[in-house]
Amino acid sequence: xxxxxxxxxxxxxxxxxxxxxxxxxxxxxxxxxxxxxxxxxxxxxxxxxxxxxxxxxxxxxxxxxxxxxxxxxxxxxxxxxxxxxxxxxxxxxxxxxxxxxxxxxxxxxxxxxxxxxxxxxxxxxxxxxxxxxxxxxxxxxxxxxxxxxxxxxxxxxxxxxxxxxxxxxxxxxxxxxxxxxxxxxxxxxxxxxxxxxxxxxxxxxxxxxxxxxxxxxxxxxxxxxxxxxxxxxxxxxxxxxxxxxxxxxxxxxxxxxxxxxxxxxxxxxxxxxxxxxxxxxxxxxxxxxxxxxxxxxxxxxxxxxxxxxxxxxxxxxxxxxxxxxxxxxxxxxxxxxxxxxxxxxxxxxxxxxxxxxxxxxxxxxxxxxxxxxxxxxxxxxxxxxxxxxxxxxxxxxxxxxxxxxx
Amino acid sequence: xxxxxxxxxxxxxxxxxxxxxxxxxxxxxxxxxxxxxxxxxxxxxxxxxxxxxxxxxxxxxxxxxxxxxxxxxxx
Numbered sequence: 001x002x003x004x005x006x007x008x009x010x011x012x013x014x015x016x017x018x019x020x021x022x023x024x025x026x027x028x029x030x031x032x033x034x035x036x037x038x039x040x041x042x043x044x045x046x047x048x049x050x051x052x053x054x055x056x057x058x059x060x061x062x063x064x065x066x067x068x069x070x071x072x073x074x075x076x077x078x079x080x081x082x083x084x085x086x087x088x089x090x091x092x093x094x095x096x097x098x099x100x101x102x103x104x105x106x107x108x109x110x111x112x113x114x115x116x117x118x119x120x121x122x123x124x125x126x127x128x129x130x131x132x133x134x135x136x137x138x139x140x141x142x143x144x145x146x147x148x149x150x151x152x153x154x155x156x157x158x159x160x161x162x163x164x165x166x167x168x169x170x171x172x173x174x175x176x177x178x179x180x181x182x183x184x185x186x187x188x189x190x191x192x193x194x195x196x197x198x199x200x201x202x203x204x205x206x207x208x209x210x211x212x213x214x215x216x217x218x219x220x221x222x223x224x225x226x227x228x229x230x231x232x233x234x235x236x237x238x239x240x241x242x243x244x245x246x247x248x249x250x251x252x253x254x255x256x257x258x259x260x261x262x263x264x265x266x267x268x269x270x271x272x273x274x275x276x277x278x279x280x281x282x283x284x285x286x287x288x289x290x291x292x293x294x295x296x297x298x299x300x301x302x303x304x305x306x307x308x309x310x311x312x313x314x315x316x317x318x319x320x321x322x323x324x325x326x327x328x329x330x331x332x333x334x335x336x337x338x339x340x341x342x343x344x345x346x347x348x349x350x351x352x353x354x355x356x357x358x359x360x361x362x363x364x365x366x367x368x369x370x371x372x373x374x375x376x377x378x379x380x381x382x383x384x385x386x387x388x389x390x391x392x393x394x395x396x397x398x399x400x401x402x403x404x405x406x
Numbered sequence: 407x408x409x410x411x412x413x414x415x416x417x418x419x420x421x422x423x424x425x426x427x428x429x430x431x432x433x434x435x436x437x438x439x440x441x442x443x444x445x446x447x448x449x450x451x452x453x454x455x456x457x458x459x460x461x462x463x464x465x466x467x468x469x470x471x472x473x474x475x476x477x478x479x480x481x
Contacts, residue, residue, distance in 0.1 A: 135413070136412065136413045136416060137412040137413060137416075137453070137454070139453075147463070156461065162459075163459075164454065164455050164456060164457060164458075164459055165453065165454060165455065165456040165457070165458055165459065166459050167458065167459070167460055167461075167462070168460070168461040168462070168476075169462050169463075169464065169473070170461065170462065170463040170464065170476055171463075171464050172463060172464070172465075190471070194471075267454075270416075270454065271454055273416065274416065274419075274447060274450050274451060274454065277416070277419045277420065277423055277443075277447065278443075278444075278447045280423045280426075280427070281419075281422065281423050281426065281440060281443045281444070281447075284423065284426035284427055284436075284440075285426065285436060285437075285440045288426065288431060288433065288436045289433070289436075292433050
């Protein structure tokens, strides 16, 4: 072997060349795998291995790139790494230098989720205006969930608080796995078609990983909920889990138990409302009746009704007074007439001839009557002379005329 | 149909209560409304208190879906 004919590399040289080859060949690659042996040094740089079932590769995450990672890298986490293959010349090892990294499962699913969410939102499937209130009186509910899951158990336990008049129809479905979305959507459609008397439908499952809950992020399920004539309460996983089904449904309950509590509260509200109305109506009628009684009492105690005699007592008095006045007046009239009469009688009395006679006058008369002059009288005529207390007969002996003196 | 009549009963009841509270009623009219209201309350609460309470489960048998009594055995 002639060494002069061969190219002899130094270790440094060969490692440098390999580094170049690697960097030229894989300047930008995506690699998926599981993190193991993750360690961050005080410099801020992190080192770990990325592995799958059969192989592994070293990885370095420099502090400058590490800032952009949106999750906390931990051993066992499946990730997708974007980076370049490079070599560490000093040690003669190659590795991936990480530019960016995201959790692989969540990353893909999250993207699908966001895409579907945006699509359905723009189609109006999440519109608030579309969401229906719960019926006032919930009598029959359906539960679409796994027959064996904790969700059904929790729901039934809470519904036990409704003591009467509640029918629960369970439609058992698988809630995870490939077929689950078809089963859930199929159940919603079936119930709408065959059980139109159902007042509200609970659709959900208990907690689990994002993958476990995935059926509720499927478009098929979302559309089935959207097309349901029966109002839907979604109840998937825990408080923190939001699924597409939650956005489409009429009401999103944080958990299956909460969904059942909504039913219980609705019933209590209905019962309370009814008894409140009854209470109000009772007090209303009481008020109206007491108002009427009061009015009646006012009438009863009025002078006219309570002491009716007072009215005619007054009248009697008045009549009495009037009578009295009339009598008095009559008496006065009579009295004045009497006085007048007496006066006239006196006058009359004064004028009476008899009265004159008593004063010394006498009345002379002949056969023809009272003599008022001497004309008719002749000597020897017989005349009568009347005095107050008797008469005399006399014979005229002389007639003397006297001139009337005026 | 059934649930509608319950809801409309409650609506009518609210109307009655409002009428009794807000308008001048003669006693005959008030008594008539009250009677109507009481019978509505009876009707509604008898519906609410119906003893019927059941839990059923739909099961598939030979391609047909059947309704069966359900008991929560995990209790």
